[in-house]
Amino acid sequence: MSLTEVSQTQQSRDLRLPFGLVLLALALCAPLLASTYVVHALIIALIFMLPAHGLNLLVGYTGLLSLAQAAFFGIGAYASGLLAVTYGTPFYINVIASGLVAGALALPLGIPALRLRSTSFVMCTLGFVIIGQAIAKNWISLTRGDMGLSGIPKPHFALGPLSFTVSGTMAFYYLALAIGILATLAVWMIVRSPAGRNMIAIRENETLAESVGIPTWRYKLIVFMLSAAFAGVGGSLYAHYLTVVSPLTFQMYYSTTMLIIVLGGGAGTISGVVFGSLLFVGLTEALRVTPELRMIAYGLCLLVLVFWFKQGFAPVINRLWNFIGGAK
Amino acid sequence: MFSTILEQIINGVVTGSVYAIVAVGMTMIFGVLRAINFAHGEYYMLGTFGSWFAIDYLGLSYEASIVVGVLSTIVVAYVVGRLVMQRMVGAPAESGVLATLGIALVLQNTVILVFGGGYKFFSGGYIEPVSILGFSLAQQRIIILIVCLLVFVGLELMVTYSRMGKSMRAVSQNVECCEVVGIDVPQVVLRTFILGAALAALSGVLTAPVNVSVYGGMGELITFKTLPIIIMGGLGNVRGTFFAAMILGIAESLVATYVGLQFRDTVGFATLILMLMWRPHGLFSTQARF
Numbered sequence: 001m002s003l004t005e006v007s008q009t010q011q012s013r014d015l016r017l018p019f020g021l022v023l024l025a026l027a028l029c030a031p032l033l034a035s036t037y038v039v040h041a042l043i044i045a046l047i048f049m050l051p052a053h054g055l056n057l058l059v060g061y062t063g064l065l066s067l068a069q070a071a072f073f074g075i076g077a078y079a080s081g082l083l084a085v086t087y088g089t090p091f092y093i094n095v096i097a098s099g100l101v102a103g104a105l106a107l108p109l110g111i112p113a114l115r116l117r118s119t120s121f122v123m124c125t126l127g128f129v130i131i132g133q134a135i136a137k138n139w140i141s142l143t144r145g146d147m148g149l150s151g152i153p154k155p156h157f158a159l160g161p162l163s164f165t166v167s168g169t170m171a172f173y174y175l176a177l178a179i180g181i182l183a184t185l186a187v188w189m190i191v192r193s194p195a196g197r198n199m200i201a202i203r204e205n206e207t208l209a210e211s212v213g214i215p216t217w218r219y220k221l222i223v224f225m226l227s228a229a230f231a232g233v234g235g236s237l238y239a240h241y242l243t244v245v246s247p248l249t250f251q252m253y254y255s256t257t258m259l260i261i262v263l264g265g266g267a268g269t270i271s272g273v274v275f276g277s278l279l280f281v282g283l284t285e286a287l288r289v290t291p292e293l294r295m296i297a298y299g300l301c302l303l304v305l306v307f308w309f310k311q312g313f314a315p316v317i318n319r320l321w322n323f324i325g326g327a328k
Numbered sequence: 329m330f331s332t333i334l335e336q337i338i339n340g341v342v343t344g345s346v347y348a349i350v351a352v353g354m355t356m357i358f359g360v361l362r363a364i365n366f367a368h369g370e371y372y373m374l375g376t377f378g379s380w381f382a383i384d385y386l387g388l389s390y391e392a393s394i395v396v397g398v399l400s401t402i403v404v405a406y407v408v409g410r411l412v413m414q415r416m417v418g419a420p421a422e423s424g425v426l427a428t429l430g431i432a433l434v435l436q437n438t439v440i441l442v443f444g445g446g447y448k449f450f451s452g453g454y455i456e457p458v459s460i461l462g463f464s465l466a467q468q469r470i471i472i473l474i475v476c477l478l479v480f481v482g483l484e485l486m487v488t489y490s491r492m493g494k495s496m497r498a499v500s501q502n503v504e505c506c507e508v509v510g511i512d513v514p515q516v517v518l519r520t521f522i523l524g525a526a527l528a529a530l531s532g533v534l535t536a537p538v539n540v541s542v543y544g545g546m547g548e549l550i551t552f553k554t555l556p557i558i559i560m561g562g563l564g565n566v567r568g569t570f571f572a573a574m575i576l577g578i579a580e581s582l583v584a585t586y587v588g589l590q591f592r593d594t595v596g597f598a599t600l601i602l603m604l605m606w607r608p609h610g611l612f613s614t615q616a617r618f
Contacts, residue, residue: 065422112605118421119364120604123559127597130552134594252548256429263426292437292445299437302430306423307415 014326027177031170038286039169045282046176047237051254052261052273053187054230059259060268061191062223063203065118068109068125070254071132072102072228074247076235078136081149081245091155091166095179095236102232103225110224114217126252133250148246155240172241179237183230187270190226199223200268253295257281260298263305266314271321275313335463336581342469342538344577345476349531351554351561351569352483353524359500359564360520363416363424366551367408367432368528373547374401375529376450376536377439383452390452390537397533398526404435405525406518413521414514418503432551440544453537468537475534479527480570487566496520500564549593556600 031039051069058064076098083089083097113124136143143149155166155175166175190196201209202216210216239245257280265276280301284294305312354368379397382388388396408431416424454467487493498506499516506513532550536542557576561568576596584592 065425112601116604119425119563120559122364122421122425123555124601124604126552126555127601130597131594131601134591138588138590256433259426259429292441295433295437296441299430299433302426302433303412306419306427306430307412 016321016325019324031173036169039173041282041286042278043169043173043176043241044285045277046173046180047234047241048257048261048281049180049274049277050183050234050237051227051231052258052265052277053183053270054227054234055258056262056267056270056273057187057190057199057223057230058227059262060266061196061199061203062220063206064114064220064224065122066125066224066227067122067252067255067259068113068128069227069231069258070249070251071125071128072106072231073235073238073254073258074129074132074136074245074250075105075228076102076232077239077245077249078143078149078235079232080236080239081152082142084152084240085149088153090157091153091240092157094240095233098236099229099233102235103229106225106228107221110221110228114220114224126255129250129252129255133247136247136250143247146247148244149239150244152239152243152245154243176237176241179233183233184270184274187230187273191270195219203268256298256302260301260305264301264312266312266317269314269317271317272312272314275317279313331463332585333582336585337578338463338465339469340578340581341574342465342472342577343581344574345472346531346535347550347553347557347577348570348573349476349479349534350528350550351557351573352480352566353527354554355558355561355564355566355569356483356496356520357413357524358558360496360517361413361416361424362421363419363428364421364555364558364563365521365524366425366428366555367435367547368428368524368554369547369549369551370432370435371401371405371525371528371547372532372550373439373544374404374435375532376542376546377443378529379452379533379536380448380450380542383450384448390454393452394530394533398529401529402522402526405522408435408525409518409521414517417513417517432548436544436547443544445544448542450536450540450542455537466538468534472534472538475530479530480566483566492516492519552593553596556596559600560603 030042034042051073054072055066055069058066079098079101080094083094084091089097109128113121113128116124137145139145155172157164157166166172191199198209198214198219201212201214202219206216235249238249260280261276262273264272264280265274266272280298284297289297350368350372353371354365357363357365357368375397377397378400379390379393382393382396383390386396412427412431416427454471457464457466458470459465460470485493487497495506495511495516498511499513503513506516528550539546553576554573557572558569560576561570561572576599579599580592580595583595
């Protein structure tokens with residue numbers, strides 16, 4: 001859109017900044033406008049947005065289809081739960097530690113997995129989820145098996161004499177929102193950086209990327225670890241929100257949900273992931289759809305996405321954004 | 329001590345036979361489509377449910393229920409094949425994974441929605457034990473072993489000599505050339521898919537009397553068991569799949585006895601990941617293809 005065009009037509013003003021501010025204001029006011037249950041749905045959506053952001057880096061930007069996200073989500077949840085229950089560490093340490101633990105564990109898991117080609121890589125990542133669940137179930141001295149960890153404290157912040165416990169749904173919403181915004185900004189910065197462009201180059205043509213001097217192996221490994229770290233932070237939030245962790249945190253269903261968010265929203269776009277988590281997790285949670293119906297809907301969505309809407313909602317969001325931006 | 333091990337190995341071979349019948353369909357589908365069928369266990373589940381329905385609601389005998397179970401699965405497989413699998417010809421590997429994951433979700437949860445998520449009791453079958461060479465083995469297990477051998481001999485003959493088997497091999501080698509010489513690729517894909525689904529259903533119906541319980545999530549468990557098998561056997565390799573299934577069955581049975589029952593379901597993926605480190609191309613293939 002050129003400058004002259006703007007001066008020629010009155011209506012085509014760039015409304016992106018005010019629109020963005022309205023969205024932000026809406027996000028901030030949501031707990032005041034919506035019922036507690038809807039706020040709960042929004043919190044779940046925000047929590048699932050984190051692993052989805054990580055998966056988007058992997059699937060959308062680097063072109064690696066992974067099902068391991070639920071494994072790192074579970075690792076994050078357990079790391080957080082164990083730290084809080086055993087050592088009583090505060091929330092902000094748990095969140096960071098969960099991200100680090102998940103990211104660090106992704107290194108030994110990623111080195112063998114990333115050597116594999118497409119199909120075998122998918123299988124291997126699926127194996128991580130299944131083995132993770134078995135470990136959570138059977139390492140009873142650490143994880144208490146099927147009973148899970150309960151009594152994980154709600155996030156508590158203390159600074160000198162000031163202390164604050166995030167106990168209500170509303171307070172937790174703001175915490176999740178803050179972390180969600182930080183994560184989204186982090187992804188945006190990664191994607192905008194030269195590293196992000198290299199990732200896209202690997203997605204488009206790995207051999208060519210390698211030949212122009214991009215260390216593809218190192219990139220894939222680092223992105224795998226980063227995506228795990230995002231999932232770990234998400235798992236930590238989940239643990240502190242529900243205050244219980246069970247082996248069911250390691251579920252194929254979660255990996256599928258995260259895949260739906262990324263592919264449905266539009267792989268390789270940040271707005272798509274935000275939109276996808278609100279639509280596919282937030283909306284279904286808010287409408288109290290039964291798990292079976294929800295999974296049937298997810299299944300149909302996957303089929304539709306694969307065969308007809310390869311880019312998910314990304315083109316729609318783009319067009320809307322351009323329209324708001326004043327383009328005709 | 330020795331006889332316990334031998335008994336466990338025999339049990340493992342039976343389990344392996346069940347896996348083998350399911351996995352061989354999956355591996356053949358991979359051969360023609362280059363896509364891993366994540367929904368394959370669901371056809372196993374559908375067959376079992378069809379048979380259970382026939383016995384419990386229609387009052388049929390077990391033999392008749394086998395036919396009902398397999399036929400109803402074939403109908404579902406035909407619909408899925410026409411609507412989804414045929415579209416996957418020439419699609420990238422990722423879309424195959426996602427589409428079949430979608431089918432698995434739809435099939436599994438539709439069954440749960442219709443019949444409820446609880447465990448159901450399967451009452452048919454021949455569960456009387458027979459004593460052979462000092463081991464007692466349920467009749468049903470012997471039937472499974474025999475059917476497995478028959479299936480594999482039959483498949484081997486079909487793949488080698490019949491027109492359909494030859495066209496399947498041709499499609500798995502080069503889709504474009506098949507189109508050039510006039511092989512109807514979507515038709516071959518559909519037939520292979522239906523054959524594979526029917527075999528999975530057959531395996532489900534035959535195993536139901538041994539497992540006794542029937543539930544909606546049982547297909548997923550079988551999918552997770554057979555995925556490692558087909559990769560270990562070398563994707564698309566029928567004979568390799570047979571041996572990989574036997575190895576996994578025996579390993580599971582031994583692990584369940586000597587390590588702990590709770591670790592049984594992880595044996596497959598643990599073995600798979602170890603194998604992928606050591607021989608990324610499968611146990612029986614000479615070079616990596618996929």
